[in-house]
Amino acid sequence: xxxxxxxxxxxxxxxxxxxxxxxxxxxxxxxxxxxxxxxxxxxxxxxxxxxxxxxxxxxxxxxxxxxxxxxxxxxxxxxxxxxxxxxxxxxxxxxxxxxxxxxxxxxxxxxxxxxxxxxxxxxxxxxxxxxxxxxxxxxxxxxxxxxxxxxxxxxxxxxxxxxxxxxxxxxxxxxxxxxxxxxxxxxxxxxxxxxxxxxxxxxxxxxxxxxxxxxxxxxxxxxxxxxxxxxxxxxxxxxxxxxxxxxxxxxxxxxxxxxxxxxxxxxxxxxxxxxxxxxxxxxxxxxxxxxxxxxxxxxxxxxxxxxxxxxxxxx
Amino acid sequence: xxxxxxxxxxxxxxxxxxxxxxxxxxxxxxxxxxxxxxxxxxxxxxxxxxxxxxxxxxxxxxxxxxxxxxxxxxxxxxxxxxxxxxxxxxxxxxxxxxxxxxxxxxxxxxxxxxxxxxxxxxxxxxxxxxxxxxxxxxxxxxxxxxxxxxxxxxxxxxxxxxxxxxxxxxxxxxxxxxxxxxxxxxxxxxxxxxxxxxxxxxxxxxxxxxxxxxxxxxxxxxxxxxxxxxxxxxxxxxxxxxxxxxxxxxxxxxxxxxxxxxxxxxxxxxxxxxxxxxxxxxxxxxxxxxxxxxxxxxxxxxxxxxxxxxxxxxxxxxxxxxxxxxxxxxxxxxxxxxxxxxxxxxxxxxxxxxxxxxxxxxxxxxxxxxxxxxxxxxxxxxxxxxxxxxxxxxxxxxxxxxxxxxxxxxxxxxxxxxxxxxxxxxxxxxxxxxxxxxxxxxxxxxxxxxxxxxxxxxxxxxxxxxxxxxxxxxxxxxxxxxxxxxxxxxxxxxxxxxxxxxxxxxxxxxxxxxxxxxxxxxxxxxxxxxxxxxxxxxxxxxxxxxxxxxxxxxxxxxxxxxxxxxxxxxxxxxxxxxxxxxxxxxxxxxxxxxxxxxxxxxxxxxxxxxxxxxxxxxxxxxxxxxxxxxxxxxxxxxxxxxxxxxxxxxxxxxxxxxxxxxxxxxxxxxxxxxxxxxxxx
Numbered sequence: 004x005x006x007x008x009x010x011x012x013x014x015x016x017x018x019x020x021x022x023x024x025x026x027x028x029x030x031x032x033x034x035x036x037x038x039x040x041x042x043x044x045x046x047x048x049x050x051x052x053x054x055x056x057x058x059x060x061x062x063x064x065x066x067x068x069x070x071x072x073x074x075x076x077x078x079x080x081x082x083x084x085x086x087x088x089x090x091x092x093x094x095x096x097x098x099x100x101x102x103x104x105x106x107x108x109x110x111x112x113x114x115x116x117x118x119x120x121x122x123x124x125x126x127x128x129x130x131x132x133x134x135x136x137x138x139x140x141x142x143x144x145x146x147x148x149x150x151x152x153x154x155x156x157x158x159x160x161x162x163x164x165x166x167x168x169x170x171x172x173x174x175x176x177x178x179x180x181x182x183x184x185x186x187x188x189x190x191x192x193x194x195x196x197x198x199x200x201x202x203x204x205x206x207x208x209x210x211x212x213x214x215x216x217x218x219x220x221x222x223x224x225x226x227x228x229x230x231x232x233x234x235x236x237x238x239x240x241x242x243x244x245x246x247x248x249x250x251x252x253x254x255x256x257x258x259x260x261x262x263x264x265x266x267x268x269x270x271x272x273x274x275x276x277x278x279x280x281x282x283x284x285x286x287x288x289x290x291x292x293x294x295x296x297x298x299x300x301x302x303x304x305x306x307x308x309x310x311x312x313x314x315x316x317x318x
Numbered sequence: 319x320x321x322x323x324x325x326x327x328x329x330x331x332x333x334x335x336x337x338x339x340x341x342x343x344x345x346x347x348x349x350x351x352x353x354x355x356x357x358x359x360x361x362x363x364x365x366x367x368x369x370x371x372x373x374x375x376x377x378x379x380x381x382x383x384x385x386x387x388x389x390x391x392x393x394x395x396x397x398x399x400x401x402x403x404x405x406x407x408x409x410x411x412x413x414x415x416x417x418x419x420x421x422x423x424x425x426x427x428x429x430x431x432x433x434x435x436x437x438x439x440x441x442x443x444x445x446x447x448x449x450x451x452x453x454x455x456x457x458x459x460x461x462x463x464x465x466x467x468x469x470x471x472x473x474x475x476x477x478x479x480x481x482x483x484x485x486x487x488x489x490x491x492x493x494x495x496x497x498x499x500x501x502x503x504x505x506x507x508x509x510x511x512x513x514x515x516x517x518x519x520x521x522x523x524x525x526x527x528x529x530x531x532x533x534x535x536x537x538x539x540x541x542x543x544x545x546x547x548x549x550x551x552x553x554x555x556x557x558x559x560x561x562x563x564x565x566x567x568x569x570x571x572x573x574x575x576x577x578x579x580x581x582x583x584x585x586x587x588x589x590x591x592x593x594x595x596x597x598x599x600x601x602x603x604x605x606x607x608x609x610x611x612x613x614x615x616x617x618x619x620x621x622x623x624x625x626x627x628x629x630x631x632x633x634x635x636x637x638x639x640x641x642x643x644x645x646x647x648x649x650x651x652x653x654x655x656x657x658x659x660x661x662x663x664x665x666x667x668x669x670x671x672x673x674x675x676x677x678x679x680x681x682x683x684x685x686x687x688x689x690x691x692x693x694x695x696x697x698x699x700x701x702x703x704x705x706x707x708x709x710x711x712x713x714x715x716x717x718x719x720x721x722x723x724x725x726x727x728x729x730x731x732x733x734x735x736x737x738x739x740x741x742x743x744x745x746x747x748x749x750x751x752x753x754x755x756x757x758x759x760x761x762x763x764x765x766x767x768x769x770x771x772x773x774x775x776x777x778x779x780x781x782x783x784x785x786x787x788x789x790x791x792x793x794x795x796x797x798x799x800x801x802x803x804x805x806x807x808x809x810x811x812x813x814x815x816x817x818x819x820x821x822x823x824x825x826x827x828x829x830x831x832x833x834x835x836x837x838x839x840x841x842x843x844x845x846x847x848x849x850x851x852x853x854x855x856x857x858x859x860x861x862x863x864x865x866x867x868x869x870x871x872x873x874x875x876x877x878x879x880x881x882x883x884x885x886x887x888x889x890x891x892x893x894x895x896x897x898x899x900x901x902x903x904x905x906x907x908x909x910x911x912x913x914x915x916x917x918x919x920x921x922x923x924x925x926x927x928x929x930x931x932x933x934x935x936x937x938x939x940x941x942x943x944x945x946x947x948x949x950x951x952x953x954x955x956x957x958x959x960x961x962x963x964x965x966x967x968x969x970x971x972x973x974x975x976x977x978x979x980x981x982x983x984x985x986x987x988x989x990x991x992x993x994x995x996x997x998x999x
Contacts, residue, residue: 056887056888057888057889059889060891060893061892061893061894061895062894062895063894063895063896063898064894064895064896064897065711067711067788069721072877075876075877075881076873076877078877078880079872079875079880080873080876082876083869083872086872097872099853099863099868100853100863100864100866100872101865101869102862102864104739105736105869108730108731109731111728111729111730111773112725112730115730115776115779115780118780118784119721119783119788122780122785122788122789122910122911125707125708125790125897126898126909127899127905128899128900129899130784130910130911133911134911134918137780140777141770141776141777145766145769145770145773148743149765149766152747152765159861160860160862161862162859162860162862165860209900219898219900220897222898223891224888293922296919296922296923306766307762307763310766311759314758314759314762315759
């Protein structure tokens, strides 16, 4: 474990935690522009977090410790996820602790905890949210895994740093397998981040909401942590997308100074990615909850087809 | 009379105690405990406070002895019981030692729990249960040690009978009796298949010892016949499709420690048997055997998990989850067979390691969850998920210990279930260059299904834990539920430790598995894994690595840091109030998702899997009611026709029985004449 490795690891975690709300703010700003509304400030998510942290937390009278600890667990999972995805550098001391499969497991752990917490208070909305979240999860999780496997087949590794290094060093060849995986990944990340065709982050209509229903009983600092964790999740997904499909510009162990270049490149890529996500959200309409399984099953099948195409062409 | 053939043992038999002697001593100890129980038939205090804990200690001893035997050379022994001239051949090699270790570890926890569990009441008295329980343990130990078909079958049958009596402990309930009958029938069918399998394997030599079977080189046809029979026989015990029907009936019917023992330990004997036959006795596996196992395993896993997700009875849910896990184990074995048929030894070792790892983690978490349901059942008297809820507040011990089991069962890092799933997916992903293109193409599909199954297992487990322990109590009486006693806690705690150890120390555990994989596929991961210390890297560090300890510490550090920083920079103020629920003040406990409600999306998505009968209310009903019954297609289309066929045949044969002596004399006469005619020719 070198000093530069430690530095890049620390920098990556701090950057993720600090920048994640900014990315959420950027996406909602782009969305507002595209929809012809006047946009909220780019720093709006930070104001919201600050406000929520200042408020006292109101807990349901019979909420168990599970309910109170779930926001911290989710926040911890998402931070760790951001720490192991190579965004600035591939020289990450924490990265060997979790490969692509463990990354998906990490998201699943957070999902299970937050769903259990939503069921803890025992209101109708909470358990409905938990059910819907798990419904999305059980289809999105294998789809994400298959997307990551498509990249793993190319790089012959499930280690995220190796994937990024291999994909970043290849000559600009087009992998049809990755194209399928890209479409699948876009669909999955819309669903997983509670974005428009599946869920609406701005909704407050009880019967249609998923993510909001899950965190309905939370307030104060717990809610702040959950909102922060949600933006960290968006950040992590964006970084997975960048790592798999646009892995150029990430610094490697041999060239620690490339980090200086990697930072503006990353910010640029995230800005473009966020704007594209806002565009996708604006162009699509929210679908009925019963259509969501079809949507995600399509993503799942596309990802599997991506793997098959890769194997077919590889021989 | 007894003599040894241990490779290292050159001393006279009496001078040195081998592992196998200690194991026999443990078996004797269990028998003694059981007999003591039978003598103290109704003295609950003696049985619960002394006999079951003694059994648990013996289980612990078995765990230790087997652990040390795992690293030793194979040992054999002869036990002069049974028919004259036909002694029991026993052999303790790495494979048996591993399964014995899992059995000892799991049974120690279960016995400790059982010490606090059994009460006097209707049905079998506690002393008799103690006898059956320990005979069950001894017979499983015998199955794992047997080295000839004769002793194997005797032990196998004893195991089936002992567990049958345990399943029917509450025999005054008709459902329990019919579940026991179904279980016995399926056990019979399986046993016949295994017997025939051994008949094929001995290849007309008349010598039924396993060492002879190992030496036989069967033609592909007979080897495949032997494999097919083994699959049928051991598949019936493991509950793979379509032989699974007994499992969701029998496991819930049994008292909870027995369910735990059956799910966590007995099912493993089926895996053991199949591994023993395919990789040890049949020396050269064919690739398509692996294909068959893969297909059967996948179908079973998907079927099991989808059915588990819609169950409304907590023990049935767990039973279906056991079916799912058996399916995953079959997938792992199938992959091992495919790889070893093509002599890809490192890959075979990887797949076999994944399988064996899952055996241990399944034994831990499934026993734990069944014990948890036992505590809930005792505290509330309810098995129906629709009448439970909110138990985390009055049963915190059971709830939090079960939570760890639930997380392990859902295959979440950093617990035991995730490691085996991770290894299995790795062996799929790095299956390079299988010579059959079809297999190479199928592998992503199989990996995708495995991922789907494990994600669905997460859904099921959230439902299981959420509906039982979280939310508001759905019945008033639940508020008085009491937490588990000391013995029950101790048993569950031991199994939780197992889940944690399997989750956090995978490298260390895989090194233990090395002798087993060396024995079965002549390759191991031990050296590779040992090189990386705390990081688990089965192939190389560049290809894949997983460090559960760092993983856990990372999450905990973020957790702690967030906790401290929030309190430092802001505050820790907290107020309790009634739930918000969007400002709806009339919410009741019945408005939470019921078990049916939580399973409804699964029912809708996987509708073709189920045979559903719905009774929907019409707008004009004065008393509308809604009912949905979910059944198994196999029951309707396979088992009921078979049962009808059997009943019809029996009725036809029954015509012969007239009940008059003259008719029977006529039969005798006719038989005599027919025999004479035959003899004369």
